[in-house]
Amino acid sequence: MPDREPLIRVENVHQRFGDNHVLRGVTMDVYEGETLLLLGGSGGGKSVLMKHFLGLLSPLEGKVWVKGTDISRMSERQLGPVRKMMGMMFQNGALFDSMTVGQNIAFPLLESGLKDEKEIERLVTESLEIVRLPGQEDKMPADLSGGMRKRVALARAIVDKPACVLYDEPHAGLDPITADSIDHLVKCLQRDHGMTNVIVTHEMRSVFRIADRIVFLKTGQIYWEGTPEELQASEDPELKNFVEGDSGGEW
Numbered sequence: 604m605p606d607r608e609p610l611i612r613v614e615n616v617h618q619r620f621g622d623n624h625v626l627r628g629v630t631m632d633v634y635e636g637e638t639l640l641l642l643g644g645s646g647g648g649k650s651v652l653m654k655h656f657l658g659l660l661s662p663l664e665g666k667v668w669v670k671g672t673d674i675s676r677m678s679e680r681q682l683g684p685v686r687k688m689m690g691m692m693f694q695n696g697a698l699f700d701s702m703t704v705g706q707n708i709a710f711p712l713l714e715s716g717l718k719d720e721k722e723i724e725r726l727v728t729e730s731l732e733i734v735r736l737p738g739q740e741d742k743m744p745a746d747l748s749g750g751m752r753k754r755v756a757l758a759r760a761i762v763d764k765p766a767c768v769l770y771d772e773p774h775a776g777l778d779p780i781t782a783d784s785i786d787h788l789v790k791c792l793q794r795d796h797g798m799t800n801v802i803v804t805h806e807m808r809s810v811f812r813i814a815d816r817i818v819f820l821k822t823g824q825i826y827w828e829g830t831p832e833e834l835q836a837s838e839d840p841e842l843k844n845f846v847e848g849d850s851g852g853e854w
């Protein structure tokens with residue numbers, strides 16, 4: 604996508620935890636307005652990489668730019684405006700069980716210093732409408748199905764109107780129909796609200812349905828990148844086995 608500016612640029616990023624050298628020189632771009640799927644085997648560093656986009660982790664080596672600004676070594680205070688541009692939907696939803704749905708969604712607004720109660724209420728209502736859960740403000744997370752919890756988590760991720768939404772395994776634990784409804788929301792955010800989506804998932808049906816571009820991470824580096832059509836047509840055994848869910852074992 605050479606005609607578009609990268610929203611996020613990652614260059615030669617290294618990260619390690621003790622002896623575990625998780626990222627070994629990752630270089631990639633995320634373009635404005637695209638839906639990018641980040642694939643790779645379990646424990647390969649996808650979530651770790653995504654945390655660098657928000658400055659939740661700082662690279663040991665290399666750089667991360669967001670909208671042309673190097674965020675690699677920013678302080679928490681400097682990262683404030685960067686994080687406002689990014690909404691994160693965490694792996695298990697990460698809702699506060701003691702708060703209502705409305706309070707959960709309002710949380711990032713309060714954190715960013717918004718005090719106008721009417722405006723907060725308006726933004727929460729709007730966010731719940733976008734994720735197709737209108738009027739659910741007073742429910743408690745425990746009263747919701749898994750799919751509804753994910754949608755509330757998404758409502759919270761988008762309540763501050765971020766430029767980019769990061770999703771860590773949004774389909775995990777969902778039945779195929781509920782996973783499909785998440786996919787529709789993802790594309791709606793891209794199409795109708797101009798948001799960029801970066802998604803880590805193992806759900807291959809969703810990958811082929813929603814991806815504009817795919818990046819495949821292996822042993823801490825970008826192993827492959829391309830379109831869903833290119834992935835489908837690839838003869839690379841690594842990619843073929845991943846797409847087909849084939850571990851190589853005999854049945």
Ligand SMILES: Nc1ncnc2c1ncn2[C@@H]1O[C@H](COP(=O)(O)OP(=O)(O)OP(=O)(O)O)[C@@H](O)[C@H]1O
Nearest residue numbers: 620623625643644645646647648649650651652803
């Ligand atoms: N804060 C941390 N401290 C120590 N090790 C960590 C930390 N975060 C991640 N790791 C390790 O980094 C590696 C990559 O983890 P990561 O969660 O990014 O994998 P992943 O590709 O997202 O996997 P999955 O698909 O299973 O979610 C794992 O070995 C994990 O144990």
